[in-house]
Amino acid sequence: MKTIIKYVLLDLLRNKIILVYTIILAVLSISVLNLDSNPSKGLLSLLNVTLLFVPIITILFATIYFFNSIEFTELLLSQPIKRQKVILAEYIGMASSLAAAYAVGVGLPLLFLVSGTESLILVLTGVLLTLIFSSLALLIFVKSKDKTRGIGIALVVALFFTLLFDGLLIAFIYSFSDYPIDQAVIAIIAFNPIDLARVLMLLQLDTSALMGYSGALFKKFLGSATGSIFSISCMVFWVVVPLFLSVRIFRKKDL
Numbered sequence: 669m670k671t672i673i674k675y676v677l678l679d680l681l682r683n684k685i686i687l688v689y690t691i692i693l694a695v696l697s698i699s700v701l702n703l704d705s706n707p708s709k710g711l712l713s714l715l716n717v718t719l720l721f722v723p724i725i726t727i728l729f730a731t732i733y734f735f736n737s738i739e740f741t742e743l744l745l746s747q748p749i750k751r752q753k754v755i756l757a758e759y760i761g762m763a764s765s766l767a768a769a770y771a772v773g774v775g776l777p778l779l780f781l782v783s784g785t786e787s788l789i790l791v792l793t794g795v796l797l798t799l800i801f802s803s804l805a806l807l808i809f810v811k812s813k814d815k816t817r818g819i820g821i822a823l824v825v826a827l828f829f830t831l832l833f834d835g836l837l838i839a840f841i842y843s844f845s846d847y848p849i850d851q852a853v854i855a856i857i858a859f860n861p862i863d864l865a866r867v868l869m870l871l872q873l874d875t876s877a878l879m880g881y882s883g884a885l886f887k888k889f890l891g892s893a894t895g896s897i898f899s900i901s902c903m904v905f906w907v908v909v910p911l912f913l914s915v916r917i918f919r920k921k922d923l
Contacts, residue, residue, distance in 0.1 A: 693773025
């Protein structure tokens, strides 16, 4: 399993896409953080960049990579290696490389420009989003037989969580505004890892003007500490469940 992970990491480093991704994140981070002297506004701007670009780039890149590596996967399966070890090793290699790229590209500028607990939480948020959407990409790969269809599904999933979900949530809040739906809204937010990441960061900034509706709800009903733990727990759940389903499906998948 370690050998497979090492091969995946070396393959990703050799094609230099991860390096380019890291540099782009670093340039964006430095540019955003230098736009405003207020650290909270800089972190909020960088959070918006993270929530917009990281999920889409991660799920598309990971999905394409998994499909492009199918011949390598078939070769491994012809050896006396358990299927779950093969698929988990490929996921770990992919997810860890993208997570490391985010941690370096965003973490280093934050370390020198805006160090503190909020910066650590922002890096944790980006890493968790990377792991989540890599896990979703793996699930799309094992469920799809066609590469083009898989990439299309990945794009739809990314757009749903980044754009459509919040529109549906706003429509729900508007339609049932006369009813006590605050706790229901918290439960609904748990179904979107991007909203969970946003709330987690806003709870750390603890700025009332920036909290928004969802952040205010989490602080009201759960408090900052409990709300943060709840958000992180839900995001870990989003990593584990698609990964578990992927392994289970892959065991019986006919390549």
